[in-house]
Amino acid sequence: xxxxxxxxxxxxxxxxxxxxxxxxxxxxxxxxxxxxxxxxxxxxxxxxxxxxxxxxxxxxxxxxxxxxxxxxxxxxxxxxxxxxxxxxxxxxxxxxxxxxxxxxxxxxxxxxxxxxxxxxxxxxxxxxxxxxxxxxxxxxxxxxxxxxxxxxxxxxxxxxxxxxxxxxxxxxxxxxxxxxxxxxxxxxxxxxxxxxxxxxxxxxxxxxxxxxxxxxxxxxxxxxxxxxxxxxxxxxxxxxxxxxxxxxxxxxxxxxxxxxxxxxxxxxxxxxxxxxxxxxxxxxxxxxxxxxxxxxxxxxxxxxxxxxxxxxxxxxxxxxxxxxxxxxxxxxxxxxxxxxxxxxxxxxxxxxxxxxxxxxxxxxxxxxxxxxxxxxxxxxxxxxxxxxxxxxxxxxxxxxxxxxxxxxxxxxxxxxxxxxxxxxxxxxxxxxxxxxxxxxxxxxxxxxxxxxxxxxxxxxxxxxxxxxxxxxxxxxxxxxxxxxxxxxxxxxxxxxxxxxxxxxxxxxxxxxxxxxxxxxxxxxxxxxxxxxxxxxxxxxxxxxxxxxxxxxxxxxxxxxxxxxxxxxxxxxxxxxxxxxxxxxxxxxxxxxxxxxxxxxxxxxxxxxxxxxxxxxxxxxxxxxxxxxxxxxxxxxx
Numbered sequence: 038x039x040x041x042x043x044x045x046x047x048x049x050x051x052x053x054x055x056x057x058x059x060x061x062x063x064x065x066x067x068x069x070x071x072x073x074x075x076x077x078x079x080x081x082x083x084x085x086x087x088x089x090x091x092x093x094x095x096x097x098x099x100x101x102x103x104x105x106x107x108x109x110x111x112x113x114x115x116x117x118x119x120x121x122x123x124x125x126x127x128x129x130x131x132x133x134x135x136x137x138x139x140x141x142x143x144x145x146x147x148x149x150x151x152x153x154x155x156x157x158x159x160x161x162x163x164x165x166x167x168x169x170x171x172x173x174x175x176x177x178x179x180x181x182x183x184x185x186x187x188x189x190x191x192x193x194x195x196x197x198x199x200x201x202x203x204x205x206x207x208x209x210x211x212x213x214x215x216x217x218x219x220x221x222x223x224x225x226x227x228x229x230x231x232x233x234x235x236x237x238x239x240x241x242x243x244x245x246x247x248x249x250x251x252x253x254x255x256x257x258x259x260x261x262x263x264x265x266x267x268x269x270x271x272x273x274x275x276x277x278x279x280x281x282x283x284x285x286x287x288x289x290x291x292x293x294x295x296x297x298x299x300x301x302x303x304x305x306x307x308x309x310x311x312x313x314x315x316x317x318x319x320x321x322x323x324x325x326x327x328x329x330x331x332x333x334x335x336x337x338x339x340x341x342x343x344x345x346x347x348x349x350x351x352x353x354x355x356x357x358x359x360x361x362x363x364x365x366x367x368x369x370x371x372x373x374x375x376x377x378x379x380x381x382x383x384x385x386x387x388x389x390x391x392x393x394x395x396x397x398x399x400x401x402x403x404x405x406x407x408x409x410x411x412x413x414x415x416x417x418x419x420x421x422x423x424x425x426x427x428x429x430x431x432x433x434x435x436x437x438x439x440x441x442x443x444x445x446x447x448x449x450x451x452x453x454x455x456x457x458x459x460x461x462x463x464x465x466x467x468x469x470x471x472x473x474x475x476x477x478x479x480x481x482x483x484x485x486x487x488x489x490x491x492x493x494x495x496x497x498x499x500x501x502x503x504x505x506x507x508x509x510x511x512x513x514x515x516x517x518x519x520x521x522x523x524x525x526x527x528x529x530x531x532x533x534x535x536x537x538x539x540x541x542x543x544x545x546x547x548x549x550x551x552x553x554x555x556x557x558x559x560x561x562x563x564x565x566x567x568x569x570x571x572x573x574x575x576x577x578x579x580x581x582x583x584x585x586x587x588x589x590x591x592x593x594x595x596x597x598x599x600x601x602x603x604x605x606x607x608x609x610x611x612x613x614x615x616x617x618x619x620x621x622x623x624x625x626x627x628x629x630x631x632x633x634x635x636x637x638x639x640x641x642x643x644x645x646x647x648x649x650x651x652x653x654x655x656x657x658x659x660x661x662x663x664x665x666x667x668x669x670x671x672x673x674x
Contacts, residue, residue, distance in 0.1 A: 038144070040142045040143060041142065042141060042143075043133060043140065043142075045137075047133065051130050051132050052130070053128060053130050054131075054143075055129075056126050056128070056146075057126070058124050058125070058126055059126065059127065059148065061120070061121075061150065062120055063120050063151075064119060064120045064152060065117075065118045065120075065149060066116070066117060066150075066152060067147070068113060068115050068145070068146070068148075068149070068153075068164070068165065069102075069113070069114045069115075069116075069129075070111050070112070070144040070145040070146075070162065071086055071104070071111070071114065071143045071144065072110065072142050072144070073106065073107050073108065073141050074108070074139065074142075075107045075140070077137075077139075080134060080135065082136065083107075083139065084105065084132060084134045085131075085132045086104050086105075086129070086132075086141050086143075087131075088114075088116065089129075090118070090126075090128075091125060091127075092121070092123050093566075094566045094567070094650050095496075095564070095650050096564045096570060096650070097563070097564075097648065098128055099492075100493065101116050101226070102114055103492070107139070111144055113162050113223075114165070115165040115226075117225060117226045127148070129146070152229065152307075152308045153223050153225070154222045154225065154287055154308055155306055156222075156306045157195040157304065158178065158193075158203055158304060163178070166204075166223070168218070168220055169218075169221060171217070171219075173210045173211055174206060174211055174216045174217070174218040175206070175218050176219075176220040176289075176291075177204070177205055177207075178203075179202065179205040179302065180193045180201050180202040181201070181202050190203065190302055194236045194305050195304060202304075203302050203303060203304035204289075204304070205300055205301065205303070208245075208293040208296055208297065208298030209296060211298060212296075216292065219288050219289070220289040220303070221252075221287075221288050221289075222286055222289075222306075223286070224254075225284055225285050225286075228322075228482075229279075229310065230279065230281070230312070230322050231279060231310040231311055232276055232308070232312055232313035233276070233277050233278075233287065233308050234274060234276045234313070235305060235306040235307070236274055236305045237264075237272070237273055237301060237303050237304075238271065238300075239264060239273075239301050239302075241298060244298075245294075245298050245301060246263070246264070246291070246292040247263070247289075247301050248262070248290045248291075249261050249263075249287065249288065251279075251281065251287060251288075252288055253483075253487075254483075254484075254487045255486070257398075257451075258288075261279065262277040272304065276313040277313065278312050278313055289303060323482075325399070325479075325480045325481050327391060328390055328391050329477075329478050330478050331476065331478075332363075332365075332371055332476060333365060333366075336351065336388075338391035339389060339391070340388075341387065341389070342387055342389065348374055348385065348388070348462065349386050349460075349462070349475070351370050351371075352371065352372075353368075354368075355368065356368050356611070357610065358579060361441055361443070362609065362611040363476050364404045364476040364477050365476060366613065366614040367611040367612050367613035368609075368611075368613065371475065371476035372476065373472055373473070373474050373475075374417075374462035374472070374473040374475070385463050386461070387460070387461050388475070389457055390459065390478075391457070392424065393455060393456055395452055395453050395455045396452075397451065397482060398449065398451045398482065399449065399450055399451065399480055399482065400448075400481045400485035401419070401450070401458060401480055402446070402447045402478070402479050402480075403445070403446055403475060403479070404443045404445055405443070405444060405446060405475050406440075406441055406442060406444065406473075407440060407441075407474075408471050409471035415463065416435055416462065416463065416464065416471070416473055417460065417473050417475070418433065418434035418460075419446075419448065419459070419460055420432065420458075421456050421459075422457045422459050423455070424455045424456065424457075429459075432448050432450050433446060439533055442538045443476065443538050444537065445536070445537040445538055449484040449485045449486065458480075460475060494647075496649060497646070498646045498647075499644065500534070500536075500540070500541040500542055500543055501537075501540050501541055504519065504543070505646075506561045506563070507558045507559065507560050507629075508558075508559055509557065510628075514556055514557060515549070515550040515556035515633060516545070516546075516556055517544065517556050517557075517629075518544055518545070520544055521534060521540060521541045521542075524544060524640045524642075525548070526580075526637055526640060528581070529580025529581075529582075529639060530642060531579070531612065535577075535644040535645050536645055542643065542644035543558060543643050544643075545631045545641050546640060547580075547582070547637045547638070547640050548637045551633065552584075552634070553632060553633065554632070554633045555630055555633075556630070558628070558629040558643075559629075560628070562593065562624045562626055563624065563626065563648070564624060565593075565621050565623040565625055566621075568650070569618055569651060569653075570620060570648065570649070570650060571652060572588070572617040572646070572647070572648055573615070573616055574588075574614075574646040574647070575614055575645045576641070576642065576643050577613070577642040577644075578606070578609070580607060580638035581638045582634040582635045582637065582638040582639040583606050583607045583608070583634045583638070583639050583641060584605070584631070584632040584633050584634030584635075584639050584641065585603060585604070585605050585630075585631070586603070586632075587603040587629075588600075588601045588629055588630075589601060589627070589628040590619055590621060590627060591626045591627075592623045592624075602615060618653045
């Protein structure tokens with residue numbers, strides 16, 4: 038047969054292959070048979086194959102999958118495509134990197150309706166299911182009119198004929214007690230919940246254990262089904278409720294006790310997005326968004342125990358140059374424990390979150406800031422309360438952190454029983470009591486480590502690794518620098534970034550520029566779309582001599598840059614959120630321009646840029662404004 042491969046004569050460039058416009062209303066599975074080959078042992082910049090989804094109305098392609106592991110045989114990748122009403126294209130991108138000996142080839146790409154974990158085993162790629170090789174017992178393909186085993190079945194289930202195929206394990210080669218054969222499904226790549234069904238036959242002389250497990254990315258096994266019947270001479274249907282909110286593999290495992298154990302056969306694995314038993318009906322899957330809060334409107338689903346007294350207060354700081362505002366926007370609400378009303382010694386403030394279901398892996402993220410403590414450690418801790426409120430386990434506590442900087446904390450946990458997250462602020466003696474601030478609590482499914490490995494959001498730039506889609510436009514101009522921690526000049530610039538408090542941001546160093554000098558940060562050409570787009574970013578303009586920060590839209594083929602947003606002069610000591618709604622049906626660029634002000638106290642910074650399709654959900658009152666009003670430094674309780 039034929040395959041397609043990347044021309045290796047263009048080192049460091051990308052080869053792009055785009056599908057025609059596709060449209061699938063039902064859930065589909067993309068299967069890709071590919072190979073990356075190389076003769077070099079290790080390469081700092083290896084060849085890579087990427088697969089993107091290019092959706093109608095989006096300025097960015099979404100990376101669905103990426104591989105760089107070389108292999109000496111063809112490999113199969115299976116990716117779930119959730120049902121959507123939008124037209125889309127699949128885009129394959131080969132990056133040669135700097136490995137001269139590498140080659141990238143694609144043998145087949147196929148989009149079929151249905152889920153990737155479904156299989157009738159009639160095709161030679163076996164839908165990406167793999168046998169975990171074992172010296173003695175393994176899953177084999179049976180059927181297809183080949184008399185290849187002592188315990189052959191007369192017919193498969195799919196075609197109900199001797200020509201059809203199925204998978205089977207035979208005890209004939211068992212050498213050791215309790216050897217297991219494992220058949221492993223492709224990993225799910227989109228959240229799914231419903232009913233997994235399959236047909237099996239089991240013939241046993243002595244006991245066989247046939248079990249089905251789910252395995253998550255951290256290697257944790259959970260048993261979801263086990264054979265109860267001793268015999269099934271004909272194909273029997275099994276159904277099991279299946280819930281995979283984060284990537285999982287399904288493992289079909291057979292264990293024999295002796296070589297005369299018999300055999301197990303398997304066929305026609307299928308999935309339906311409705312749970313099997315009607316008694317449970319459609320259980321509403323847990324929505325992790327309900328367990329988070331940015332405290333802008335209220336406490337969401339968090340609450341306090343009245344026995345504890347008013348521990349945490351919801352407060353807001355107007356934009357000012359002395360006290361930091363909240364993390365969400367810089368001028369919104371956050372929680373403050375231990376405020377002037379409550380700072381008596383031996384004081385405890387507890388904030389309870391909503392009840393979380395058991396047996397799920399969670400990642401909790403939140404932002405905290407500490408002020409005025411003599412000793413930091415232990416002033417804020419996170420506990421897990423199990424439902425009976427008897428068991429409580431501390432899963433995180435503050436050790437030390439930069440003062441007055443919103444710092445991100447993240448912690449993974451998994452509990453067998455339903456539980457609650459509790460934020461506890463504790464002050465031992467009057468001299469120790471400072472202020473503890475909390476904001477932007479979020480919960481996601483899957484461990485935090487797995488979330489970090491997830492594919493990046495294409496329209497987001499946090500400057501943690503690089504400058505993403507942005508480049509400098511120098512031409513005798515000032516330069517945007519990527520930096521972490523405070524800027525060198527006092528009384529200007531941020532103390533830390535907005536993303537985590539200890540990460541990177543972009544800023545202009547006023548000491549190296551002259552009054553009125555400009556620095557440009559320009560995006561690459563973005564795809565034009567019909568309809569509104571929303572651009573969110575955070576900016577930091579603190580310093581008595583601060584100049585201007587402007588955002589422009591430049592459409593392809595136009596010379597003019599359309600001003601979208603501008604701020605002049607000192608704004609706040611906090612990171613403030615900027616929102617811009619714009620539209621462009623032609624390809625376009627977004628430009629951030631900073632102009633140095635009258636003095637060296639003019640370090641202007643930006644961070645956390647996010648492009649989203651569709652109109653902005655909130656509106657910023659003023660797009661063009663000068664310095665802040667005089668009503669500074671008031672804290673509203």
